Amino acid sequence: MAALSALYPQPLWQWFEQICAIPHPSKHEQALSKHIQDWAGNLGLNVVEDKVGNLIIKKPATPGMENRKPVVIQAHLDMVPQKNADKVHDFTKDPIEAYVDGDWVTANGTTLGADNGIGMASALAILGSSEIKHGPLEVLLTIDEEAGMTGAFGLEPGMLEAEILINTDSEQEGEIYMGCAGGVDAEFSVPVSWQSVAADSKAVTLSLSGLKGGHSGVNIHLGRGNANKLLARFLVAEAQELQLQLSELAGGSLRNAIPREAAVTLCLPASKVDLLQQKIKVFEQLAQTELAAVEPAIKFSLREATLPEQVMTAVSQQALLNLLHACPNGVMRMSDDVPGVTETSLNMGVISTNENQVQVLCLIRSLIDSGREHVETMLASLAQLAGAEVTFSGAYPGWKPDPDSAVMKIVNDTYQDIYHKQPVIMVIHAGLECGLFKKPYPEMDMVSIGPTIRYPHGPDEMVNIETVGQYWQLLLAVLERIPPKN
Template sequence: MSSSIRTLSPGLLWQFFDTICSIPHPSGHEAALRQWITDWAQTQGLIVVQDAIGNLIIRKSATAGMENRKGVILQAHMDMVPQANADVEHDFTKDPIQPYIDGDWVRARGTTLGADNGIGLAACLAVLADNKVQHGPLEVLITVDEESGMTGAFGLAPNLLQGEILLNTDSEQDGDVYMGCAGGVDANITLPYLAEEVPANHQAIRLTITGLRGGHSGINIHQNRASANKLLAELLVEIEKLEQVRLSEVSGGTLRNAIAREAAALFTLPSSSLDALTQLVERLQLTYQQEFKGVDDFICLELKPAGLPTRIMSTDLQGRLSAALLACPHGVMAMSRQMEGVVQSSTNLGVIDTQAEHIYVQCLIRSLSDVGRDKVAATTAAVFRLAGAECQFAGAYPGWQPDPDSAIMQLLLQSHQQLFGVVPEVKVIHAGLECGLFKAIYPHWDMVSFGPTIQGAHSPAERVHIDAVARFWQLLVSVLKLIPETKL
């Protein structure tokens, strides 16, 4: 199914991106897209290797006269973050993304667009398809499951790739290039559900928090956006002060790496307490709207009647849970002392979910240093262990330490200045690029990351700037042409 984005330039890149959008590929469900890429590459006469973890490596010979250039690895990830607005029914494992042009931007209808990292993936495929692009020996590395655990990067085998230079396409700001990134770890927390019977005179009511912007838990964490989960925590503590309002369920957020846009709680209470609860919610909505004015302008707190649950939390559990969620670290924990304006450490209270036997909480902790990461992890564990919860950490990955002597960085800066008359800013991104893991496996690689402007990643507000995509393509093609010769 084609769409209007196929009319955009550069044509090959946008055509590939449109095809990528048409094939469902959330994290953990990349098989169909991987098969399509494999079939397409083989029809082009390219060498395709699938490794044990599901990553693809596609090899293309050097263009005539460039056989002696250093080998380059173009890299993108195959999966996307699945987020949809509450009023949109979308099965990310079956339904295609619906991109459309909105002025200078491309968006999706009611869902994440998947420009993160679909645009980078489309650019890699376009290089393989366009025989006018000049390059030395080329490999395209397409990893799986980057967004939910970096499984593909973790599982990448040594000695599988032959190149010396890696160009990562997973950055999101035109005019910036990246030479470092944060590492991270997941905090997985469980608090046993201690249940009581619902009092006979109680009715049920559901509180919902909606209308928040959300966003990327690394890139947007310093922008003071509201977290629905932290607002819910504040509400729970205030509601505890009301008589006979009992908590049955809590939920909020869907991904550890997205700032929570929505949250909900199910209460039971006697009719005599309903007015006090209503007044409290109305007051707090006004408070939040004023607090986040200009940042999150559409915060909505709403109470609706609900079906009576079969259980409520014990008063002790309700108090411990409310206190733990309120005390749970969230947001920027420290700024870098070496790089002005760069976040050193942060954490995101990403997911809250009431399950059969426990309440589950998941946080994603990021830091430019392992020490900083571990300090925030220790604080998080202490908070929840005081509340009687179990806290386990998983999926720790290293940051990518900046290399001031990087030759590919200098080449990219020079190329950018020649093309656009401006030297780009060199930055360290507070997000988990796969480069840190690659460096541990292939320490000799010279790496850089760049990409077009993408805003609202990890949320349905995601959009990619059309002109920035064209500049990204120009820069990529230029850099490939200028890769130096291999030293004999």
């Protein structure tokens, strides 16, 4: 990673190197948090770790700016742990292997963690500088944003003094975000009964790989393949003719990432294995044709497996496959208020097989509560038809746009003055933490900016080097322009 520290702006990239070197997937942010706390303490900064593990670091204003409105720069400590199937990597122990690839920084076979490591690095670089001008400054680093927004849910009133919050979790330079979608997790529990394996059966594992995956909010409108849905589609079509008996079904790893891979272990009569191979080739060609523009590397593979002790009963299997095949997925509706932005979506993120049930974890996102509630009722109806249960948890609110936001105007005007062009004011179909911050801090004025990040939540994640510099320049200029207190 030596080349990273030579990039502009150096203080930011030097911090990003440190962040990549310390494992910090969701639920495992402690080592990075301690590193930051020790560093800030050595600088004499005020550091507080709240009850849930968020870090709040306070720095006095630079001379002459003591009367400015206090600002908090906010990022999240955790990153999404996704890797390619052939990559040996333990996200709780191994560093991220980041490197420069032309105009981008990416990682070797894993997610990079630019989401939200670049934003975190910018905040820490500002804290460490004696030259950057700013008023009273706070940095808020939340935990577990990617896996449940635990930190944002747990933030209490009175911890922050700031009147303005700058969220750094946006992913497109030239766009300023003033609102975001809310969301809720939906988990199906599909009961499963088991039976003995039929005589003269052969066990095989059918795998689907090569999909791009990506962020289930930012990338959901791109029409990428969902490995869980594609595999269910094949099984529904062919299970009866091939006398397939499912033993284990698994796909995806995170509810907020479009699943790139899925696999099923199944049994079938030995005499039908050749026909299965033929049908896989036909379906693979069909999928490649349908998704040619977005999934050029889609691939099915079949390998021999150890004969399992039991398989699903026909009734259980049919109910499961019907639910998986019928479950909606992808864009449900585009927004009328914000052209080009998804209003409501659903991602079937994770399938796992347990002793007595198959669990299916989905994430519903919507800019409006009624849109989210509509999808919830659809899933409840589907569960009832399939004889399954569905529970909804972890609901978080959207961030309602404020057209009169003062900080939005400052960022907008500053961007135009620096780059001589109009930025795009946007609402993002992803879950920023701003909506949750509004509960303990209802009067706080908020905005979200960031560099261009491609394919977050997947191993193709990359961040554009030039836009990191542009984001940095905008952030510093905005801090200088924060007005005096009323």
